[in-house]
Amino acid sequence: MIRTAALYALALAAGALALQWVQYNYLVRAFPVEVYVGVIAASFAGLGVWAGMRLARRPAPETFEKNTAALASLGITLREQQVLDLLAAGKSNKEIAAKLGISPNTVKTQVASLYQKLEVQRRTQAVQKARELALIP
Secondary structure, eight states: OHHHHHHHHHHHHHHHHHHHHHHHHHHHHHSHHHHHHHHHHHHHHHHHHHHHHHHTOOOOOOOOOOOHHHHHHHTOOHHHHHHHHHHHTTOOHHHHHHHHTSOHHHHHHHHHHHHHHHTOSSHHHHHHHHHHTTSOO
């Protein structure tokens, strides 16, 4: 059964290839200038992409090291660091609570504590300041 199906699939693939070849030959004979211009354009586009990738290579990203001195001086706890990481990932209070296995009210308290320690008033400000201080990647 499998052999029959494989032979049938092979025959259909060969037929499709033959039809595509006939269509290609017709197009090349009917529109020779357009085909050659298209081939040349595709070649130059490919060359441009290749050259762009070779010339605009980005350096390897540096490894991130947390600023432990800033964490200690600000008095940010391990749990607050976890909350800050999840804030940076764009998680809501409910999502943070579910991820860490704590209540949403505890998350609110820890977020408020982070705001106070980082001297900010919004989530985006907290994430931005934490990145500036190298507390999060």
